[in-house]
Amino acid sequence: MENLAIIGSGIAGLTAAIYAARANLKPAVISGKDEGGQLMLTTTVENYPCFPEGILGPEMISLARKQAKKFGTRFYDGNVLKVEKKGEAFEITTEEEKIEAKAVIIATGASARMLGLESEKKYWNKGVHTCATCDGAFYDGKEVAVAGGGDSAMEEALFLTHNAAKITIIHRRDSFRASKIMQERVLGNEKIKVMWDSEIEEVTGDGSKVTGLKLRNVKTSTRSQIKTDAMFLAIGHIPNTAFLKGLAELDEQGYIIATETKTKVAGLFAAGDCADKKYRQAITAAGTGCQAALEAERYLESRQ
Ligand code: NAP
Numbered sequence: 016m017e018n019l020a021i022i023g024s025g026i027a028g029l030t031a032a033i034y035a036a037r038a039n040l041k042p043a044v045i046s047g048k049d050e051g052g053q054l055m056l057t058t059t060v061e062n063y064p065c066f067p068e069g070i071l072g073p074e075m076i077s078l079a080r081k082q083a084k085k086f087g088t089r090f091y092d093g094n095v096l097k098v099e100k101k102g103e104a105f106e107i108t109t110e111e112e113k114i115e116a117k118a119v120i121i122a123t124g125a126s127a128r129m130l131g132l133e134s135e136k137k138y139w140n141k142g143v144h145t146c147a148t149c150d151g152a153f154y155d156g157k158e159v160a161v162a163g164g165g166d167s168a169m170e171e172a173l174f175l176t177h178n179a180a181k182i183t184i185i186h187r188r189d190s191f192r193a194s195k196i197m198q199e200r201v202l203g204n205e206k207i208k209v210m211w212d213s214e215i216e217e218v219t220g221d222g223s224k225v226t227g228l229k230l231r232n233v234k235t236s237t238r239s240q241i242k243t244d245a246m247f248l249a250i251g252h253i254p255n256t257a258f259l260k261g262l263a264e265l266d267e268q269g270y271i272i273a274t275e276t277k278t279k280v281a282g283l284f285a286a287g288d289c290a291d292k293k294y295r296q297a298i299t300a301a302g303t304g305c306q307a308a309l310e311a312e313r314y315l316e317s318r319q
Contacts (some may be wrong), residue, residue, distance in 0.1 A: 017115065017116040018315060019042040019116060019118045019120065020045060020119050021042050022095050022120070022253075023047050023124060024122075024125055025300045026076065026079060026304065027122040027301065028287070028304060029082075029155075029308050030185045030215050030286075031120045031305070032103070033082050033083045033088075034305050034312075038308070042083075043091060043116070044088055045114070046091065046093070046095060047123060047255075053124060053126075053127075056072070056075065056139070056140065057149055058071060058150070058189050060075060060101055060297060062257075062296070089213070091114065092111075094109060096258055098109060098121075098259060098262055098283075100262065102283075103282075104117055105117075105265050112186070117315060118121075118282040118311045119266060120308065120311055121255075121263070121290075122307070123286045123287075125254040127251075127252055132215070132216075134217045134219070138246075140310055141225060142220060142224050142225025142226075142244070142246065143246050144246070145249070146161075146247075147170075147171040150247075151247075153179075156178075157180060157245065158178070158242060158243050159181070159182045159183075159237075159244060159245040160241065160245065160246045161184045162184075162247070162249060163250045164188060164190075166194055167190070167249040167252075167279065168184060168193065169191070169194075169197035169275070173197075173201060173207075176206045182207045183208050183243065184201065184207060184210070186210070186213065188211070189211045194245060201282040216230065216231050217229040225246060227240055227242045228241050230238070255267050262280060263278045263279075264278065270291070271285040271289050271290040278292070282314055284307040286300065286304040287303055
């Protein structure tokens with residue numbers, strides 16, 4: 016029986032592992048299918064403290080993993096299919112095996128929703144991005160597009176005004192679902208233009224970077240093309256929590272409901288983007304990873 020199983024190997028899970036391992040809990044991390052999480056999909060991270068020159072996302076993950084191992088964390092490969100509470104303990108079913116643990120931290124993250132285009136995959140990180148806070152600074156003085164009509168799209172567009180010369184929001188309907196105040200800020204910003212009723216059909220480029228988008232007006236079916244150096248997708252996130260249905264309490268979008276990382280199930284904790292639809296930053300994920308490990312340690316101590 017493991018003391019503590021941490022499901023997910025992104026920065027939240029690895030930070031939880033470093034803290035739990037240093038508390039001598041000998042945690043076991045179950046890596047999941049997208050080992051290392053969203054940072055593995057980023058290039059330079061320039062907003063994580065202590066790296067004034069920036070650090071590559073995958074390098075950050077590799078260092079955190081090394082640090083977790085150094086203090087005694089063990090890693091299981093494999094994807095978790097199910098977590099069940101059996102008496103006081105938890106049974107975790109992966110594709111390969113069953114693992115029992117006294118406490119569990121869920122740190123499975125969230126995945127940015129994609130449009131599902133081949134061209135969007137081709138230009139991923141070569142102009143196609145999902146985080147303006149992370150990658151907006153690469154487009155100083157350039158033209159960029161933002162896809163979406165919710166609060167995230169508004170926030171991304173407003174953030175991009177710090178760097179880009181011109182921002183075009185492309186939205187599939189004729190009104191935003193974002194909060195009024197965010198809409199007002201966007202519509203009142205002279206750097207931001209909106210293309211309503213528009214669907215992105217293709218991301219175009221020169222093979223190494225994005226140069227434009229092919230659009231279709233959903234009302235008139237008219238096709239058009241715009242020039243852009245980047246496309247930031249802000250069409251929602253999908254928390255990776257489907258395997259928890261019936262165990263943890265989830266909100267209507269699937270995010271884990273937790274207070275100070277504690278879920279309603281004794282011994283089950285949540286850290287990082289799987290329980291955070293608001294901040295979604297590497298530093299906040301690491302912060303809640305630390306909190307979850309401290310809470311798990313207290314929980315395990317109270318049961319001795
Ligand atoms: P969201 O509210 O679900 O909005 C997603 C947007 O993307 C919608 O406008 C939707 O269009 C569009 N969309 C979805 N799938 C699409 C597709 N396949 N193709 C084209 N467009 C697509 O997601 P969100 O903006 O990430 O916000 C999530 C939650 O976090 C919300 O509750 C939001 O209020 C909250 N949030 C709050 C803040 C804040 O308070 N500062 C910041 C960010 C997020 P339709 O409108 O046509 O459905």
